[in-house]
Amino acid sequence: MSPSQDAPLIELKGIRKAFGQNVILDGLDLSIRKGEALAIIGPSGTGKSTILRIIAGLLAPDEGEIYIQGQKREGLVEDAPDPVGIGMVFQQAALFDSLNVYENVGFSLFQHTHLSSEDIQNLVDRKLDMVGLPGIGDRFPAQLSGGMRKRVSFARAIMENPEDVHSRPEVLLYDEPTAGLDPIASTVIEDLIRNLQCNEVGCSTYVMVTHQDSTIRRTADRIIFLYQGKVQWEGQVKDIDTIDHPMVRQFFNGQVEGPIQVAK
Known part of the structure; x- marks a missing residue:
């Protein structure tokens, strides 16, 4: 049975993850819809990047279930x-560091396909043009500058294997894509994220972890606020300046004072 049009593209149910005695995610529920x-925002160390790695299939939760397209x-x-x-x-x-841009972006194709070097170079050139x-x-x-390295990593993330029709990424996961960049370089990356969403490569859905105010406002439609391993608030970007939720306001x-405990 094919999944319903209204069904989430990705769904996390009751996800728990701990590292030793430190509980990072505590019964997390999250649904992500196509497009x-x-x-995902919140204080440092609250499990935001851990969620991305679980969604990507790079890290297994201790408890809970993950559904991809049902x-x-x-x-x-x-x-x-x-x-x-x-x-x-x-x-x-x-x-x-030991590989050039061409080899970095085409790495998965060199490893997992029988494509010729010329075919891989053409595919890499196409992705580099896109970014x-x-x-x-x-x-x-x-x-390369920091912003250029980020864009090369984008080109690698959207690379598909033409021998595998299922390899084209429908979902992109961004972990702090504008961290460490100046405001102009950040704007370039933010525009690129939105452009890729509208491009024919198929990456119409994305999940991003970020702390940067401009990145949140320019690239997100919906926000979830994570703290103490749970979603404490979710809403639209347009709600940021009017919501009276104390954690979101803090x-x-x-602000140092508030319900979010700040390490001193």
Whole structure:
């Protein structure tokens, strides 16, 4: 039976994750619908990046269930393919320093396909054009600015395998995509995130972890506020300045005093 049009694209039910005695996620429920631009916000150390890694299939929860397009995931991403492609852009870009841009972006194709080097180069060139970096395939990560490295990691995340029709990423996961960038470079990345959502590559849905006010306002439609392993509030970006939720107000106003406990 095919999933209902109204069914979530991704659904987390009762997710619990602890590292030693430190409970990071405590019975988390989360639904993500196709075409949604979702931002996960909250204080540092509350499990936001952990959620992304669980969605990506890179980390298994201790308890709970994960459904991708209505299909229950068993194990990690390498154990069985998900019904939709999920790509992840890591906070530090996570490029291989010893490989040039061409080799970084085409890495999965070199590893998992029988494509010729010429075919891979054409695919890489197409992705680099999409992220606004044409003609840099022969450069190494050390030769790139922070914003350029981020965009190269975007190109890698949206790379599909033409030998596998299911490899095209439907969902992109962004972990602090504008962290450490100046305001202009951040704007470039924010615009790129929105442009990729509207592009033909298929990445119409994304989930983002961010602390940056401009990134939240310019790239998200819906927000969930995470604290103490649970969703404490969810709403629309337009609600940010009018909502009277004390945690949300404390977070956006940068106040030390409030219900969010600040480490001193």
